Amino acid sequence: MxxxxxxxxxxxxxxxxxxxxxxxxxxxxxxxxxxxxxxxxxxxxxxxxxxxxxxxxxxxxxxxxxxxxxxxxxxxxxxxxxxxxxxxxxxxxxxxGSRDARRAELERLVARAAERIEEGAAEASLPPMSSYERKLVHDLVAERGLHSASRGEGADRHTVITRVG
Missing domain, CATH: 3.30.300.20 (K homology (KH) domain)
Structure with a gap:
C-alpha cells in the first residue's frame, strides 16, 4: 500500500x-x-x-x-x-525572484487579453501554462471583472478569457 x-x-x-x-x-x-x-x-x-x-x-x-x-x-x-x-x-x-517576474509577465498577458475583449473580441486565449500559473491568471482576470476558464488537456491546458456573461 x-x-x-x-x-x-x-x-x-x-x-x-x-x-x-x-x-x-x-x-x-x-x-x-x-x-x-x-x-x-x-x-x-x-x-x-x-x-x-x-x-x-x-x-x-x-x-x-x-x-x-x-x-x-x-x-x-x-x-x-x-x-x-x-x-x-x-x-x-x-x-x-523568478515568481514575481513571471507574475508580472502574466499580468501583462492578461492586460493585453482584456484589451482584446474590450475591443470586441468574444474571447482571448492565453498560451498553455502550469496549473499554478493558471490559478494566478484566474485571480488576475477576476480582479478585472472578466471571466476565465481552463481548456485543453495536459501540456495544452490554457486559459480562455471572456466577458462575464
Missing part, C-alpha cells in the same frame, strides 16, 4: 514544513554543486510549501532563475520530496 495523498487532502503545517526542509536540503546541495551562493527561506501557506532562494547582489542566480529552469528544478525538487515522504508534493520554488 502506498502512502500517496490525494491532491484534495489538506496538509498540516508540520507536513508542509517537513516538505520545505527536505526541499531546502535538496536545493542547498544543488547550489553547492553549482558553486552558487544563496539563502533559502521556507514558508507554508495556502496548503503548499514555498521555498525561495535569494542572494546578495553579485551572486549569479540568474542562471537558475529563468522560468523554464525554475519549473524543471521545481519538478526535480518535488520528486526529491516525494521520494523522502512517499507523498506527492505541490511545493512552489522561487529562485532569485
Amino acid at each position: 502506498t502512502n500517496v495523498q490525494p491532491d484534495t487532502e489538506q496538509r498540516s503545517i508540520a507536513q508542509l514544513e517537513e516538505e520545505g526542509d527536505i526541499a531546502a536540503d535538496y536545493i542547498e546541495e544543488l547550489l553547492d554543486i553549482c558553486d552558487l551562493d544563496g539563502d533559502i527561506d521556507i514558508d507554508a501557506r495556502n496548503g503548499r510549501a514555498y521555498v525561495s532562494v535569494h542572494a546578495a547582489d553579485g551572486a549569479n542566480l540568474s542562471l537558475l532563475s529563468k522560468p523554464d529552469t525554475v519549473s524543471a528544478l521545481q519538478e526535480l525538487t518535488r520528486l526529491a520530496v516525494q521520494s523522502k515522504t512517499g507523498s506527492f508534493s505541490r511545493l512552489i520554488l522561487d529562485i532569485g
